[in-house]
Amino acid sequence: MDSMGIMVRKQTAADQALRLDNQICFAVYSTAHAFNRVYKPLLDRLGLTYPQYLVMLALWERDDVPVKDLGERLFLDSGTLTPLLKRLEAAELIRRTRSTEDERVVLIALTPQGHALREKAKAVPQSILAASDCTVGELLAMKDEIVALRDRLNAVLEE
Amino acid sequence: MDSMGIMVRKQTAADQALRLDNQICFAVYSTAHAFNRVYKPLLDRLGLTYPQYLVMLALWERDDVPVKDLGERLFLDSGTLTPLLKRLEAAELIRRTRSTEDERVVLIALTPQGHALREKAKAVPQSILAASDCTVGELLAMKDEIVALRDRLNAVLEE
DNA sequence: CTCAATTGAATTGTGCGCAATATAAATTAT
DNA sequence: ATAATTTATATTGCGCACAATTCAATTGAG
Known part of the structure; x- marks a missing residue:
């Protein structure tokens, strides 16, 4: 019965590891979405x-x-950034210009509107802090x- | 000069709040992506x-x-789940059937293959634990x- | 100097994530 | 019983995210 007892405990440990509630990755994943939803109405005002x-x-x-x-x-690649930056350019918040020194490089610069938006954005962190109901x-x-x-996770990815 | 001194300090505090490195939301966001990238090769084997x-x-x-x-x-809505579940159904890991008691409800059940996949998945949390380089x-x-x-964030969203 | 290798950005295709809308079934209110 | 409301799922459209590929510009090895 001992070996069976051990088996049962082993199985329980593996089962526990697969439980959604025990996964830190799910905690992070679902918190990222929660943040996104809290930010949405605030960022809508900034467009x-x-x-x-x-x-x-x-x-x-x-x-x-x-x-x-x-x-x-930002830990993002060109496949994500290129279309996103084109939308910011269409909104006239940034300008995309080829570097003259290296024609492969596209330089991203803020427009005056892009700089100006920073003032409106200053209210955002305060609102998030309130929603998180934590001290700084x-x-x-x-x-x-x-x-x-x-x-540490990123370090593993670089081998 | 006092009033000016105060203004400078106030501005600095707001500036600090807008710094990417100080944003917990960015920490969570970028960690979620890092997890995703670490999981990818492991989950590819499970399809x-x-x-x-x-x-x-x-x-x-x-x-x-x-x-x-x-x-x-999972904190996800039907717009996300419906197509995802259809793909899992196409992979024959789940079955989607209308409830007979309430025709609006679609019940999700595992197929034998869906149950069986659990055994292969048991190795995953161990690998993630190793990559995270933390104790349990x-x-x-x-x-x-x-x-x-x-x-707390989700509580704010429910008003 | 030349040609192969590398680099930076863009493109393509797939799969989320979510708002808004649609639709059909069930519930309730009259 | 019928109409109005609510509920569960599906659909559409947009914007990420990322793998894989392409392409042009630059670098480097011989």
């Missing part, structure tokens, strides 16, 4: 989707950068843990 | 995408359930924090 908002955040920190640079900062300190601590996890 | 894997996890816990039930457990305890603690955050 941005959530990924577009991330691109704008990156550009407000540093613009006049190649698509590649943006992709590295708690959120920053969690953020650091999650980023550390992300970086 | 599943990551969202399909989540659906299978849910069904392995309890099947013969309405689409609605699945949607509530650390991951579970983080998971609980993230889930708590998700639930």
